Amino acid sequence: MTNLERVFAMSFASIYPHYITKAEKKGRTKKEVNKVICWLTGYSPQALLGQVKRETDLRTFFEEAPKVNPSAKMITGVVCGVRVEEVEDPLMRRIRYMDKLVDELAKGRPMEKILRT
Numbered sequence: 001m002t003n004l005e006r007v008f009a010m011s012f013a014s015i016y017p018h019y020i021t022k023a024e025k026k027g028r029t030k031k032e033v034n035k036v037i038c039w040l041t042g043y044s045p046q047a048l049l050g051q052v053k054r055e056t057d058l059r060t061f062f063e064e065a066p067k068v069n070p071s072a073k074m075i076t077g078v079v080c081g082v083r084v085e086e087v088e089d090p091l092m093r094r095i096r097y098m099d100k101l102v103d104e105l106a107k108g109r110p111m112e113k114i115l116r117t
Helices: 003-009 012-025 032-042 045-054 058-061 071-074 090-106
Strands: none
Touching: 003 058, 003 090, 012 032, 012 045, 012 058, 012 090, 032 045, 032 090, 058 071
């Protein structure tokens, strides 16, 4: 199994609490984390929590996403030393987009800018 395949096989439920913890440590809320993930994926808040309960892997999480936001391509920057806009694999790029949105939230960026409105 390649490193990418290992990442894709990780359950969304295993990383979701880390996103919330990261945001809450910086004064943001679970509701805001949900908002940015729903903006990216098109999930409703209820459907997002359903994915957590089902312990869906990341590949399935994005395959079942109602619609990845077309403005996601405007997400740029570095996550873990990698420029998200240069990630070649489309699924890994979406995972990095999600990481970047949560990073921006934790850094105190205004929601309007995070959501590219």
